[in-house]
Structure formats: structure tokens, C-alpha cells
Amino acid sequence: MADQAFVTLATNDNYAKGAMVLGQSLRNHKTSKQLVVMIGPYVSDPSRAVLRQIYDEVRLVDVLDSGDRAHLAMMKRPDLGVTFTKLHCWALTHYSKCVFMDADTLVVSNVDELFDREELSAAPDPGWPDCFNSGVFVFRPSKETYDKLLQFCTEHGSFDGGDQGVLNAFFSDWATTDINKHLPFIYNLSSVAIYTYAPAFKQFGSNAKVVHFLGNTKPWSYTFDPKARSVRGDVQEASSNPSFLLEWWTVYASSVVPMMNREYGDQPFHSGCEEEETPVPPQPSLSSLERKQRWEQGQADYMGMDSFENIQKKLDAFLK
Template identity: 70%
Template structure:
């Protein structure tokens, strides 16, 4: 919903289509119909590749195979796929000048593209080949990104014009891991991608103080994209959800604690607010916990993970 609102706010001239699974509630579907030109119900596909998913410690990524349904949108000649955890911060209609399969490099392994944003041409033939490929080869990471990188295996070497600049899929994690580059190029960002397990809707937002609980950001270091996401939700999406849900809470809706993301997909009444995310600086953090927070975009970039400390560590290795 927030993604669609951000696209509309930045003046896209293209139609918007949403692919949803059967678990999405009727009120939520009604809101999506207000924001998208087309809302299509698709089956949830699962790779069943538990071994590879276990390696990634991300069993939730199996259902990302559902993404392959986008190739069935054959009433469109060309599309740009965008994950639900992306936010558009300027007009990106120029992406339609690119060809299949255009995507930005993944911050974890730049010879692979990140499948959160990519340009493609819907095709029944390509869809069939992708399903066959999945059946015969599986996925090296257990998710859609492994499949798509193996299927479009020449992306890294064949045609540089299919390499989208990183600003079209700016990982929120990369802001912390390479802060100097973000300072240099970040003002050109076009699409922000909230990678990791902790998503924007997992936070608690207080609209009165315009702040997030459990999150500390120095505004002089970087624009607070999480706050941008929540301000867009509270101003443009929450009112639509209140219209559709009525007295039925869409989690706990507006309360003394502010907004909490995510709609309740049951009719059993309000669900309690989960606790806010833990503080970014827990005492005596283990190396594994610290690694997990890095992967979730929650680095302590003002403290132990500051660039000066990273630079000092690199210097010691190089020496």
C-alpha cells in the first residue's frame, strides 16, 4: 500500500498491478483496489528447498517463488517488478526504457542482481521455462533470487545496459556498510529497499512526535527512510484502512501508542501490540547478535560500528 502511494505521489504514468496471496483479508484487498489499477490473486508457491533455506536461516523466503507469477501478466508488454518492502523516493518511469532482465547488483554479491526491483517482459513461454528450471535445478539460495540469477545467468557479463544503477535498489543495509559512498551518492536515491527480517511495518510509530520506538537515527548522517515510510503510511494509507476496517482493528490501529504496522487478517478481534523492536545497543552483544543486526540494517553506526572503527579494523588487516 505504501509502495503504491509513493509511486502515485511521484507521478508515475504507468498502471500499477499488485499480486496477492489468498491470505490477504477482504478489507485489505479493498484498500489495494483503491491504490492499484489491478489486484490479482495468485497461488502461493513454495520452493520446498528446506536445505538451502536453512543455510540462509531464512525459511520465510520459500514463498518468494510466488514472484514468478509476474511473468503471467501478459496483457502488459513490459513491467517493473518491485518488492513490497521498497519505497519510491522520486519518479522511476525511466525504468521502462530498459530491457529484460535489468536489475541492480545485490550488495551481498555484486555479480548477482537483487530481485527486489527488475524490468521484465511478461511471457507465457518464459513463465513455463522458469517453472521447468525450478523443477530441474532448484535454487542455490532456496528463494526466487537464486532461481532468477541462475536462469538469467549472463546478467553479470553480457550487457552492461541491463545493470541498473544501485540507486534504483538502494539497500537500507548498504547505507550503514558503506557510509562514505552513501554520503557521496545517496542524494540521488530513487528506490529504497528495506532488506532483512525487520521491516518498516514491524516498528511502532508515534504520529504526535513523528518518531519510531526502538530506533535511533542521526538526521545529519542520513535521511530517515523508515520515518518517510511511516509518515506516508499514517497520512495516506491508514485513513483508507480505517474506512475499510471500521471498528475492527487492523492490528491496533491508532492508539495511545501510535500506529503499529500490519493488518490483522482474522475477525477474532484486536490482537495485542507486540513489543517494540529491541534497542540498537543491547549490552554485551555477542558477535552473532551483532552480525544479525548488521544484516537487518540495525548497525550501531554511531558507536562500535562507526566508519572510523571499521576503517581501523581494515587497516589492521591490511598491515
């Protein structure tokens, strides 16, 4: 439908890569909705050109910043201040209903049914389930809501320094009023849940429709060998199940990189794809406490001791 759209946000070229993969994954899974990407002024011209090939609308917006360094420092994520820019999505009033998706999400199945939901529908956050995660949510653009949100920010700020704190405070009845506005977790499956509740991931993970790469390390932070179909990087900073990370890179390498190469022409473009394997230095062993802390932060060693295969072996041994 022309008056319904998936919306995302990219404030720089790295997040633009994520938006490209997200948009392409929506196309690959045959969405019937419009695709909109809001971009900040720091997104380069080549990236903008590629986004225009994938999205129906590329909309330049001002970057809003919460300026709340104290709360962001508490979360160890000073970069989240610019996520306030996400509030611009309520200004897209030429659409009747939209689904916002962070640029670090990946669609692995058609999700057009999300438009059957009402504002504000979202999945619970794995860190505090009475709060929703603002990486995926259904909303209705409205100038009135947009103005109220900006006023709310001015008067109250955000309890976490980012957009999620603002939106949870503004839509404060989400946890208790209407269960129909609680999206199933498969629409915003996060890495934290994969490692903190492995049996549930084993049971329901294959039904995932949207994967959210939470944490500091994003898919584009790694490197990829297309021939070997392998992803390499700091495994201690891994942010999701390896199969999902591989799927992100497969979309990026097969669809996005050719477009980027055309736009850059003779200019050098570092795609992150490598032709040859390079040895990965061994990682230092972790104490039990350090390993626990990394789990709690969603930074498990998914390619090593915390791989799903190893977790499964421990579960099988325990159940026997």
C-alpha cells in the same frame, strides 16, 4: 502507458501493508504507468479493498513454494519460499513491459525511466555483486518465459531457496553480457550498503530513488508516533536509515491508515501508530564480534552507536 505496469506481490496482510505504501509512493511521485499487485489467498478482504483503491489491478495468484528448507535455513529466512510466487509476474501478458518491485521497497522519486531498460535489468546484490537483487527488475511478460521458468524450477530448484537464486541462474548472463542491464544502485538502495560503505552512502545516498528494506525486520514491524514523528522498535533489528524508515511510516500513517480504518469500520484494526510515547528499555551492550556480525547481516544499531551521525564522526576523526 496502459500496456506498461509496476508490479508487486503480497502473500499476507503484513506484506499487503508494504504493497499499499509502495503503491501510494508511486502515486505520490506521479507515475504514468499502471499499478498491479498480485496477492495470495491469505490477504484479508479489508486489505484487498484498500489495495483496489491504490492499484489498477489486484490479481489473485496461487502461492508457489520452493520447499527448499535446507537452503532457506542456511539464509535463516524460511519465509522466502513463497517468494517463488513472484514468478507469476511473467504471466501478466496483457502488459508489454513491467517493473517488478518487492513490497518492502519504497519509491522516493519518480522512476518511470526504468521502462527504458530491457529484460532482465536489475541492480547488483550487495552481498554478491555478480548476482542481481530481485527486489527491483525490469521484465517482459511472456507465457514462453513463464513456462521455461517453472520448468527450470522443477529441474534445478534454487541455489538460495528463493526466487533470487532461480532468477540469477535462469538469467545467468546478467553479470557479463550487457552493462546496460545493470541498474544503478540508487534504484535498489539497501540497508547493507548504508552501513558497509558509509562514505558512498554519504556521497550518493541523497540520489536514492528506491529504498529496499532488506532483512527480517520490516517497516511494519515497528510502531510510529505521528505527533512526535518518531519510529520505535527493536533498534538492534533495524533495517535501514532512519530517514527512509520515517518516510515509509509517514506515507503509511497519512494515506494508508485512513483507508484501512474505513474498510475495517467498527472492527478493531491495529495500525501500528501510537498516540503516546512509551519508554524503550535499554539495549544490552554488544561485543565487537557481535556488532560486526550484525553489520554483516544488515542489522546495525542505526539509532544508537551505528547511527549515521556517529559513523560520520568516526570518518571525520579518521580523515583528520
